[in-house]
Amino acid sequence: MIEDWVEQCRNGQTRSFALIVTALQDKIVEFLYRMTRNREAAEDLGQEVFLRAYRLLDRYDRKKAAFSTWLFTLARNLCLDELRKKRPLWVNLEDAAMAETSSDPDPHLQARDAELEQMIATAVATLDPIFREVFILRDYQHLSFEEVAEITGCPVGTVKSRLHRARLLLQDKLTPALNA
Amino acid sequence: MNELCQRYQESFGDQEMPQELALHASTCESCKEFAYRQEIMQQALPSWKSATPSPDFALSVMARLAENQHRRKSLRDLLAELFSFRVAIPLPVGALACILFIISLLVNLFFWTDNPPGGMNTNQAGHVAVSPDMPTPPTLQAVNQNTYLPRIWNGAGAFLLIPMTDLHIPIVPLENEQSDVSNEKAEKI
Numbered sequence: 280m281i282e283d284w285v286e287q288c289r290n291g292q293t294r295s296f297a298l299i300v301t302a303l304q305d306k307i308v309e310f311l312y313r314m315t316r317n318r319e320a321a322e323d324l325g326q327e328v329f330l331r332a333y334r335l336l337d338r339y340d341r342k343k344a345a346f347s348t349w350l351f352t353l354a355r356n357l358c359l360d361e362l363r364k365k366r367p368l369w370v371n372l373e374d375a376a377m378a379e380t381s382s383d384p385d386p387h388l389q390a391r392d393a394e395l396e397q398m399i400a401t402a403v404a405t406l407d408p409i410f411r412e413v414f415i416l417r418d419y420q421h422l423s424f425e426e427v428a429e430i431t432g433c434p435v436g437t438v439k440s441r442l443h444r445a446r447l448l449l450q451d452k453l454t455p456a457l458n459a
Numbered sequence: 460m461n462e463l464c465q466r467y468q469e470s471f472g473d474q475e476m477p478q479e480l481a482l483h484a485s486t487c488e489s490c491k492e493f494a495y496r497q498e499i500m501q502q503a504l505p506s507w508k509s510a511t512p513s514p515d516f517a518l519s520v521m522a523r524l525a526e527n528q529h530r531r532k533s534l535r536d537l538l539a540e541l542f543s544f545r546v547a548i549p550l551p552v553g554a555l556a557c558i559l560f561i562i563s564l565l566v567n568l569f570f571w572t573d574n575p576p577g578g579m580n581t582n583q584a585g586h587v588a589v590s591p592d593m594p595t596p597p598t599l600q601a602v603n604q605n606t607y608l609p610r611i612w613n614g615a616g617a618f619l620l621i622p623m624t625d626l627h628i629p630i631v632p633l634e635n636e637q638s639d640v641s642n643e644k645a646e647k648i
């Protein structure tokens with residue numbers, strides 16, 4: 280269905296692009312948020328990704344990859360560029376707001392949830408971006424190895440070894456606390 | 460960690476994991492430990508809640524898109540207005556003109572003499588000198604060096620003219636290639 284909307288956009292029906300944005304905005308903003316740990320940056324970058332996608336729509340080849348995969352590629356490239364530029368800003372880790380998002384009515388459980396969330400987010404943020412992106416795309420976005428390979432421009436073997444490395448690093452950071 | 464361990468752990472969570480790797484994991488302590496730690500971690504991962512886009516995210520994107528398109532259209536219209544009048548030079552005439560121009564510049568470049576015959580005094584190097592016996596003063600040396608600059612500019616100008624031979628530049632407005640602006644004006648009329 281998204282591919283049809285893309286065709287409509289190419290034929291000048293700009294309104295179809297709104298449907299594409301609505302369908303894919305959650306995935307893209309989520310990916311960007313997990314990469315940057317900054318809600319505002321994720322939203323801004325997300326908008327930029329869609330604008331860039333519209334501009335480069337003629338370059339998209341449906342035979343090579345799904346539109347969502349292509350969009351993730353744009354998001355990933357933009358995000359890595361921005362991370363290189365603004366890293367010190369974003370490493371100042373968010374989110375005081377995290378604690379407020381817990382829906383558990385028990386204050387103790389709420390505090391524990393918030394602590395766990397903070398712990399995972401911090402551990403993921405310490406990963407190098409090339410490991411982080413693979414981990415997020417695979418373990419949070421649940422994309423296939425082939426899709427992750429397409430997005431990152433690496434062979435599947437490299438994706439697998441990067442994911443393995445990321446998981447081991449996270450296990451070392453998180454397992455003691457999780458077991459406790 | 461042997462090769463099977465590596466392959467099993469790298470493929471962990473893959474739906475299409477080969478049978479031999481699954482079999483290996485059931486007997487390998489290292490892989491069992493990895494799987495156990497990974498299971499615990501996978502259970503904890505959803506605790507990190509995601510950010511959702513703001514409710515007006517799609518609207519903002521579409522508004523910015525419209526703004527960009529408007530800006531691009533304005534620029535295109537401006538350019539269309541600027542270039543709605545063009546000068547028509549037939550290709551052979553343009554090419555001939557350029558060739559003649561380049562030849563004249565080359566002649567100019569190689570046979571240019573700084574000093575008119577019987578004019579200023581020159582020393583052996585052909586430079587302007589106050590007297591034939593005296594060396595060229597530094598200020599006049601600078602003048603002599605500066606005479607090369609217009610030659611370089613002339614050469615560059617010739618190269619810039621070359622693409623013009625490929626242009627059809629009509630003197631009158633084109634009737635068949637009306638710009639968007641003129642189309643819009645025509646519709647209003």
Ligand SMILES: [Zn+2]
Nearest residue numbers: 464487489490
């Ligand atoms: Zn093993």
